[in-house]
Amino acid sequence: MGYAMSRRRQIYEGKAKILYEGPEPGTIIQYFKDDATAFNGEKRSTISGKGVLNNRISEHLFLLLGRIGIPTHFIKRLNMREQLVREVEILPIEVVIRNVVAGSLAKRLGLEEGTALNRTIIEFYYKNDKLGDPMITAEHIAAFGWATEDELHDIEELSVRINDFLQGLFAGINIRLVDFKLEFGRLWDGEFSRVVLADEISPDGCRLWDSDTNEKLDKDRFRRDLGGEVEAYQEVARRLRILPEDGTPQVLNLETHRKAKAKSKE
Numbered sequence: 001m002g003y004a005m006s007r008r009r010q011i012y013e014g015k016a017k018i019l020y021e022g023p024e025p026g027t028i029i030q031y032f033k034d035d036a037t038a039f040n041g042e043k044r045s046t047i048s049g050k051g052v053l054n055n056r057i058s059e060h061l062f063l064l065l066g067r068i069g070i071p072t073h074f075i076k077r078l079n080m081r082e083q084l085v086r087e088v089e090i091l092p093i094e095v096v097i098r099n100v101v102a103g104s105l106a107k108r109l110g111l112e113e114g115t116a117l118n119r120t121i122i123e124f125y126y127k128n129d130k131l132g133d134p135m136i137t138a139e140h141i142a143a144f145g146w147a148t149e150d151e152l153h154d155i156e157e158l159s160v161r162i163n164d165f166l167q168g169l170f171a172g173i174n175i176r177l178v179d180f181k182l183e184f185g186r187l188w189d190g191e192f193s194r195v196v197l198a199d200e201i202s203p204d205g206c207r208l209w210d211s212d213t214n215e216k217l218d219k220d221r222f223r224r225d226l227g228g229e230v231e232a233y234q235e236v237a238r239r240l241r242i243l244p245e246d247g248t249p250q251v252l253n254l255e256t257h258r259k260a261k262a263k264s265k266e
C-alpha cells in the first residue's frame with residue numbers, strides 16, 4: 001500500500017470494499033479488497049486477486065452502461081484496486097434482478113435451480129446486516145421513506161435497462177446472466193438529487209453461468225465450496241476481453257483448476 005493511501009481519510013469499510021475520501025469534494029475512492037464473505041458475513045475468507053479483477057470488471061461494465069445512458073457514480077479507475085466515484089447517498093435497498101431460478105428464490109419457493117423465468121423478477125431487500133437484509137416490497141420502501149415514489153420508479157426503469165443490456169452482453173460471450181444485485185445512490189446537485197447506479201457490478205454480486213455447461217463463474221464457487229474462484233472471475237474478465245491477451249503465464253484458468261482437483265482426488 002502506497003503512502004498516499006495512508007494519508008487518506010477512511011469513510012467506511014464494508015465486507016469487500018473500503019471507501020476513502022476522494023481528492024475533491026463530492027468524490028470518493030472505492031478500494032476493492034480480496035476479502036470474501038457469504039451468508040451475511042458468517043463465512044469469510046480472502047481470495048487473492050479478487051479485488052483487482054472486480055475493480056476491472058466493474059469499471060468495464062459501468063463504462064459500457066454509461067455509454068448507453070445509464071447514470072452511474074463511476075468517474076475513472078485509478079489503479080489496480082481503486083476507482084474514483086462520485087459521492088452519493090446510498091439508498092438502503094438492494095435490488096435483485098432475476099432471469100433464471102437460483103439461490104434464495106429456488107430455496108424459498110421450492111423451485112428447481114436453472115429454470116428460465118418467463119418474465120424477469122425484480123426483488124427488493126432492506127440493506128441492513130443486523131437484520132440479515134430482509135426481503136421487502138415497494139410498500140415498505142414507501143412507508144418507511146427509504147426512497148420516494150419517483151426514485152423507486154427510476155430504480156425499476158434503470159434496473160430493466162441494465163438487465164437487458166447486460167443479458168445481451170453476457171450472452172455474446174457465452175454466459176447466462178442468471179441474477180444480480182444492484183445498489184443505487186442519490187446524487188445531489190444543489191437542492192436537487194437524482195438516482196444513479198452505484199456500488200459495483202462484479203461476479204461477487206451476480207450469478208454467471210457458462211451457457212453451454214452451466215459452470216458457475218461467480219461467487220457461488222465460494223459460497224458452495226467449489227474452489228477455483230479466481231480462475232472463474234478471470235474467465236469472466238478474459239471473455240469480456242479485459243485481460244491482457246499476451247498469454248501471461250500466471251493467468252490461471254478453470255481447466256487448470258479442474259485438472260488439479262481431479263488429480264487431488266486420485
Ligand code: TMP
Pocket residue numbers: 096102103104105133179180181204205206207
Ligand atoms: P440470492 O439468490 O441469494 O437472493 O442472491 C441473488 C443475487 O444477489 C445473486 O446474484 C447474489 C446477489 N447477492 C448479493 O450481491 N449480495 C447479497 O447479500 C445477497 C444475498 C445476494
